Amino acid sequence: MMSEWKEVKLEDITIRIGDGLHGTPEYDSEGEYYFINGNNLKDGKILIKNDTKKVTKEVAKKHEKPLSEKTILLAINGTIGNLAFYNSEKCMLGKSACYINITDQTDVQFMYYHFLNEDFQFYLEMIATGTTIPNVPLKEIRKYTFNLPPLPEQRAIASVLSSLDDKIDMLHRQNQTLEQMAETLFRQWFVVEADEGWKEGVLGDLVDVKYGKDHKKLADGQIPVYGSGGLMRKVNKSIFEGESVLIPRKGSLNNVMYVDEPFWTVDTMFYTVMKKSNLAKFIYQFIKKKDLSSMNVGSAVPSMTTKVLNNMPIGIPPDDVVSEFEKMVSPFYNKIKTNKTQIRTLTALRDALLPKLMSGEVRIINELFIENEPIK
Numbered sequence: 001m002m003s004e005w006k007e008v009k010l011e012d013i014t015i016r017i018g019d020g021l022h023g024t025p026e027y028d029s030e031g032e033y034y035f036i037n038g039n040n041l042k043d044g045k046i047l048i049k050n051d052t053k054k055v056t057k058e059v060a061k062k063h064e065k066p067l068s069e070k071t072i073l074l075a076i077n078g079t080i081g082n083l084a085f086y087n088s089e090k091c092m093l094g095k096s097a098c099y100i101n102i103t104d105q106t107d108v109q110f111m112y113y114h115f116l117n118e119d120f121q122f123y124l125e126m127i128a129t130g131t132t133i134p135n136v137p138l139k140e141i142r143k144y145t146f147n148l149p150p151l152p153e154q155r156a157i158a159s160v161l162s163s164l165d166d167k168i169d170m171l172h173r174q175n176q177t178l179e180q181m182a183e184t185l186f187r188q189w190f191v192v193e194a195d196e197g198w199k200e201g202v203l204g205d206l207v208d209v210k211y212g213k214d215h216k217k218l219a220d221g222q223i224p225v226y227g228s229g230g231l232m233r234k235v236n237k238s239i240f241e242g243e244s245v246l247i248p249r250k251g252s253l254n255n256v257m258y259v260d261e262p263f264w265t266v267d268t269m270f271y272t273v274m275k276k277s278n279l280a281k282f283i284y285q286f287i288k289k290k291d292l293s294s295m296n297v298g299s300a301v302p303s304m305t306t307k308v309l310n311n312m313p314i315g316i317p318p319d320d321v322v323s324e325f326e327k328m329v330s331p332f333y334n335k336i337k338t339n340k341t342q343i344r345t346l347t348a349l350r351d352a353l354l355p356k357l358m359s360g361e362v363r364i365i366n367e368l369f370i371e372n373e374p375i376k
Helices: 057-062 108-116 118-127 138-142 151-192 280-288 306-310 319-359
Strands: 006-009 014-019 033-036 071-075 083-085 091-093 097-102 145-148 199-202 207-210 220-227 230-235 243-248 257-260 269-274 313-316 362-365 368-371
Touching: 014 138, 033 057, 057 091, 071 108, 083 108, 097 108, 097 138, 108 118, 108 151, 108 319, 118 138, 118 319, 151 280, 151 319, 151 362, 207 306, 220 257, 243 280, 257 280, 257 319, 269 280, 280 319, 319 362
Parallel strands: 033 091
Antiparallel strands: 006 145, 014 097, 071 083, 071 097, 199 313, 207 269, 220 230, 243 257, 243 269, 362 368
């Protein structure tokens, strides 16, 4: 059975491997095509950011690449290893986005998961050149050698992994909908129907803003550590337990987070302690709708201070109104928390299966998982 897996080079199962424009195109804010680089590739999708530039159709067609439903996009400059499928998006590639066109005799979803696997990601790190900004040479990507299962087994492996990703994606989308429902309720209650008689105060009247601390000496564990970019690692100790709103001090100032579990924050992320009960979800919605980036007090690095936060004006509703809002939105947040637990479980299962399926240590035969020795 194991002899069915064949050693191949990537260039043997691809039609073409290339990259985007080496240079800067003429941008047009009214253009209908996005100029995509490696940092626009994430979790199998092309991510359009607020600062993603646009070009006209004429410019995009001038530098057009042969992309299709058999194309996988790979980040090869700066941030390397990020991946995305091409789904007919109106885009133009920059030099840090490599396109890999897979042959019809190979399953494109299987290859996406193979590229996600640690073996290929480690290979990219090994062949990358450059000290300040790593760059992966196309000629070395073409030489990448690996064991490829027969097409039916490729499809079976891809089906298992993609079904897990589909469930994870569905839970993420459900959480986005629940967040939007809570945001809609907040806007209705505290913006549209706000009572002019409510007391005017400042954020410091309702919360204590606390500094995060260094995490490097903490042992690994199960408690999440957050920085301004999000989750960093997990440790064995918490800086605070319970509901809190996390507010970036440095970096991505608008990346405000709500947490309801023991956590640790580093010095780039403030955390808050509520001065009253039933406040955290109200405070989260209030701060989240603010453009904290516009309050930046830094120069080189975007920065926030306790002074700015503490003096932020806020209309303070009566306690019973805030408590009723808490009662209304708590089911949304409870479901979000449950979904996040499921997402972590499914992600761990996918990540555990991925290297085993790609090495042949676990094989799918007649829809059954069969353990084997890894294929060398």
